[in-house]
Amino acid sequence: MRTTQYLLSTLKETPSDAEVISHQLMLRAGMIRKLASGLYTWLPSGLKVLRKVEQIVREEMNKAGAIEVLMPVVQPADLWEESGRWEKFGPELLRIKDRHERPFLLGPTHEEVITELVRKEISSYKQLPVNLYQVQTKFRDEVRPRFGVMRAREFLMKDAYSFHLTEDCLEKTYQAMHQAYCNIFDRLGLEYRPVLADTGSIGGSTSHEFHVLADSGEDAIVFSDGSDYAANIEKAEALPPQGERPAATQNQEKIATPNTHSIAQVCERLKIDASQTVKTLLVVGANAEGEEQGVVALVVRGDHELNEVKAEKLENVFSPLTMANEAQIQQAVNCSAGSIGPVDLNIPVIVDHSAAHLADFVAGANEDGFHFTGLNWDRDISHYQVADIRNVVEGDPSPCGTGKLSIKRGIEVGHIFQLGTKYSEAMKAGVLTESGKHETLTMGCYGIGVSRIVAAAIEQNHDKFGIKWPAAIAPFQVCVLPMNMHKSHRIPDVANKLYTDLQQAGYEVLFDDRKERPGVMFADMELIGVPHVIVIGERNLDEGLVEYKNRQTGEKQTIKIEDVLSFIQQQMV
RNA sequence: CGGUGAUUAGCGCAGCCUGGUAGCGCACUUGGUUUGGGUCCAAGGGGUCGCAAGUUCGAAUCUUGCAUCACCGACCA
16 A cells, blocks of 8 residues: 555644543554544544454354354344343433334344344254354443543444353353453454453353453453462452451540541541541442332441442342432431441441451541541441452452462453343243253353454553554554655665565555655654564665564664565564 | 533644734645755645624623533443
8 A cells, every 4th residue: 555545644743632542542543533422433544453353353253163143233122122121221222213203222232133033043952052243333322431442432342142052051152252262362462361250230150351451451350379360350259357356455435536538537637547447338228129228338448449349239239339429328327428437327237358357446426527436346336247348459368269369450352251041031032952842042142342452452562652563453564665765766666666576475565655754754654553664765775775674673674675575474474 | 420621723722811803833735945763944725713692882702501522530241
């Protein structure tokens, strides 16, 4: 491709609303342009990368025995009413009506559609198992789209759905998908980890997420240093502290702490560590039917954080987890949020293991401007339950029993679930077994965020000059940069020949034939991240040489013109 | 959905307080200059100042409403 015939669209300045590096570089390198909040146009270079990721995903899915289909983006509401998600899905689901006022939606996912397909097309156990996938545009009306295509409203996703008669069979396909995902991320050349994950609102039993490791990642991933245990922090269990709780040595004492609302302020005033305090959070409670009812107090150590996923799984806590509002707090404890404590509450109190292990601790007195010191469980606070409701922290013992936990950031790029019968039951998808009995299908589902991978790859592979594409997904493999081409005949002759030769050898070559200064060319090619750069200048031409520069390593060397093709071939291996 | 802020040329911004001919840098066009790391000089094109209403002789500027966008938080298969 000649740059003069191409839409290069690089930017010198960084657009002000791009926060993360991948978003900035994708805009600057001319890969994407924003159309509206969370909606992006893919420009030629961006699309080339997107298609490469897509193709690798497709090849590995096919290799793993999955079969490609393509389902509509627009889906009829009645299917979602059948599965119950028309009601359950929040405002993230974009609902639309057609000209006949019939309700439809833009698909954020395709469980309903695939289950509808399978219940019609598959009727015998002989047709099982089957694993169907598509690469399709999804739409989720995110409350707050951000970070470019990393969290866009419209995005490209590969989603696969498998159907089985037995759990064992599902397990096999699940393992095959796990392996396929590892193959995909290996081929993409990204540093990634599969981690244990929460199944979230989708339900089901086993689930793994695949994370690309990057400091800018939105998820916290925990690792054991003594085993290969890895989990999303949402899922990682905090083990109860070892040994007996220390004995009480202090008496309960109420002290005045005016204008002291946060744990940090309390610690400052009392000259104590946050780990000797507890914080008490009020959340909306739930009755036996899971409907909103009253408020519940959740108590964690002052230096710990509430784990919302764990909390909303508790029976008497409303899901999704909702913090009590000011009116509810006033009604329940008659003080403001900064002064709540577990003493003498007439609402359910759920205490984290670590908080329940404290002796002589500090907490709010349920009276504005006062705290208790010297508190002790059972002696001062009687009615409470103990549960795991906090996030693990660096150095906690690993739940697998070996090693200590460390925490890294990750970008979720894949998620695989064993769904079970949640959708097949609601939508009556089953087959006749060998014995002629009707049996409900067991499902798995497997997603990969294709467009998100592009951003994640940049987060992990860039420097101050621009993108450093992994070989497998670079938009071009080689670029040919003639220095001051218009001033001589020799240079365009050599450049044109190299361009043609490399192209004929099957490489995607970007030939910068613009009448630009060298600096502009270098800067643009580094920004776009072309891995192999050939520079043709008068300087080396007398000796029949051109310069080669490797984008990844930054190494430069001169090579003979007639060796360029074989040299590049060598570099690609 | 709450809090904050923004909206002026393709991009980044100034002007607004104190109403009076709409500006700067980059980009773009033309000519020259320079030529192995984002040259320099000159000339030029491009804006119903987010939308609507109001105040005023006169509104980018003051008032009100609306819209869009962003950041923080909540939210999130």
